[in-house]
Amino acid sequence: MVVDDEPTVRELLCAALRHAGFTVTAAATGGEALEGARTASPDLVLLDVMLPDMDGFEVIRRLREAYAPAAGGRGGHIPVVFLTARDTTRDKIDGLHLGGDDYVTKPFDLQELIARIQAVLRRTGGDPAALLRVADLELDPEGRQATRAGVPVRLSPTEFRLLRHLMVNAGRTVSKAQILDRVWEYDFSGDTGIVDTYISYLRRKLDNGGPKLIHTVHGVGYVLRGPRT
Known part of the structure; x- marks a missing residue:
């Protein structure tokens, strides 16, 4: 699930990920992201920090709290990769301490981003290439x-x-x-x-x-x- 309030960036990411073989959903706000996580149970969330209704740090806090007892043996850990223009060391530390699995800053290289997503999925057992x-x-x-x-x-x-x-x-x-x-x-x-x-x-x-x-x-x-x- 791609979460970004900029339509151009969101559409670019969705198109690139679909071309790489992923099934993709999108959200423009933190509220949409939380609802999408509840209904679609994504294998990974690509999350912007600067969202119109709540920041991405609040989204991951609520995500970790709300879905802690999620079914399927994975607990509440839906992998989250931050993708944001917030590039200070403090922001990166906060994102990772809150449960982020990776932190990528804008501008970004699409091939590197996809490789990072695949690496996170391998680590968390959600490898899209798995049989x-x-x-x-x-x-x-x-x-x-x-x-x-x-x-x-x-x-x-x-x-x-x-x-x-x-x-x-x-x-x-x-x-x-x-x-x-x-x-x-x-x-x-x-x-x-x-x-x-x-x-x-x-x-x-x-x-x-x-x-x-x-x-x-x-x-x-x-x-x-x-x-x-």
């Missing part, structure tokens, strides 16, 4: 390959992004609106039919001879889970 597994389904985000029971599954780029989103959220119901936002990354003016279409494509490719993995939650969306025992 994803649900039952006998495996997805290699780095190699962009999928297998079911060891058999390769050929996927289009959109099918791959959709499957990755479902696997990252395995066991959780994701709404069609969320899928549109995270997979297609632009507004389809309320037409969620394309989600249904691509879910049907995935089912034909994944469920051929094996237990059903993608389940419909009527009136809400879809959930990917292994066979119930």
Whole structure:
């Protein structure tokens, strides 16, 4: 999740991170960031310090307090990388003492920033290149390959992004609106039919001879889970 109140910087960061293979959400205020952390549970927050409603130091204080008992075995530690023009030594020390995982100052180099994000994710167990597994389904985000029971599954780029989103959220119901936002990354003016279409494509490719993995939650969306025992 990118948190920055400058639209140009925010859009640049989102575009660069998507090009690097990340799924990205954005927030322009501290309040939006805290709500986004609650609803989207991001793997990492890229956080500006100078925000219109509260500074980034207050955001990370509230983040650490509010989500301390978060589920999933990661505690409340959503990794935070500060990205800010506040470049004094005192600011850097404060950001790191409050629980920041890295502190990058503006102006910045995009390639270095992405490398730092990847390094933080490796340290905190949120490596986006890590192999994803649900039952006998495996997805290699780095190699962009999928297998079911060891058999390769050929996927289009959109099918791959959709499957990755479902696997990252395995066991959780994701709404069609969320899928549109995270997979297609632009507004389809309320037409969620394309989600249904691509879910049907995935089912034909994944469920051929094996237990059903993608389940419909009527009136809400879809959930990917292994066979119930």
